[in-house]
Amino acid sequence: MATADDQFYREYILDHYKNPRNYGRLEHPDISHEEDNPLCGDVVGMDFRVSDGVIEDIRFHGRGCAISQASASLLTERLKGLPLEEAKKINKDDVLGELGIEISPARIKCALLSLKVLKVGAYGLADEDEE
């Protein structure tokens, strides 16, 4: 049982949860957006500074479970320095792949909350379901 847990909460996911990268707020961001998952109370918000179509700087804030917060931290690492056009191509499989663990249907909303922030906030896509 312990090994299964350890596998689920892999060391680097716990690391991103406990020591989130790019955590905080940007002053005068070009884009700022927040989403929540009312079912479990997870919140993720992101601030973007965009210059010449490139995400020059990014910060995220929020609270919630390890999966939602680690997922947001991992996503900011990937987004920093990326052209917005490239960022638009990131999909749910990329995000789940990066987490690298099997996510149960009950937790999929936790894992994809940060992607929703990116989609709705950074390029104005309507709130779309995971499927």
Place this chain on the structure above:
Amino acid sequence: MAIQTFDVATIRKDFPIFETGIAYLDSANTSQRPRQVTGAMLEYFEKFNSNIHRAAYRIAEEATVRYEATREKVRAFINAASTKEIVYVRGTTEAINLVAYSWGRKNIKQGDLIVLTILDHHSNIVPWQILAAEKGAQIEYVDIDEKGELRQDQLAELLKRGPKLVAFNLVSNAMGTINPAREMVAAAKKAGATVLVDGAQSTPHQPVDVRALGCDFYAFSGHKMLGPTGAGILYGRRELLEAMDPFMAGGDMIKTVRIEGTTYHDLPWKFEAGTQAIAEVIGLGAAVDYLGGLGMDAVRAHELEITEYAYESLSDIDGLTVYGPPPSRRAGVISFALEGIHPHDLATIADRDQVCLRAGHHCAMPLMTRLGIPATARASFYVYTQKDEIDRLVTSIKEAQRIFA
């Protein structure tokens, strides 16, 4: 008189699901069902499956008799005066919606006051919000004190304003608080209010006597008391039900239908339109029989013992906060938070050990907001819960603390 007790190990043999090895700590959400319940439903499907109230052949008569037999069982179980006061619904949610629609639309007017509590489940909040918005009525919520118990002083103040309706749960699903329902109903009735008691979390776990309680409406679900989903009960005092219009309209709830107009069926069928959840109602009857066999005083005594054990076991864990009152004033529900570990992460880790634990806002978002937390983990118990399952929960919690250390 000493309370008759029962042997949990024997009871568990009636619940095949425990052969899977799960520790089931989510009975406030939905209970497990014994063979006696599933067996009664299966018997209907295999031996007299047919529609009720309308066919002349023998198996349909059998189905009708079994379906109607549940009404008398439920009447006796909650000590209602008549089976006319026992309306079949899908569950507590439908029962409250029925009252909000059929009683509320006739009786709540602009400027009227509705009193609810911060402990209420969404199903006892949202129907009233919709009604209040439609009618221009007002809603006030009784707050809790530091111990998680309703502020009776605040209720008394609100009652001075002459509310039309007071609605509250007898037991909080989110914290387990047992509210002093008898006193609250008496005070509300004295103030001239109609009173609805949400019995979803009390009916499965303690003796209920609606006449002693004195409320006008009492709602509960079968699936939290060993019965199947899809069958629940609305109790209503006869004169109130008589004066109400139907909720759903269609077949079976009428006496005569003519192009010029329709006359409605007698109570309780006036509120039971369309083909009913026949197997589920029969299953609910079997569940009432099962609980009656155990004795509701014995059920409460067993749950109190488990709750005290769990309360002590959990309180011993560093970084764990239990919400709500001490075991003597709570039902078999313990909501708690772990420092640094989100309830969903705990529930996922517990699930790896086959421990079924609820995590979330428990359909009580106003209460979560009041407590300043997004969610809690919740363990809840029933007739089949044994101490070993609490020990397994404690092991899972310690495992989560090790992983997140």
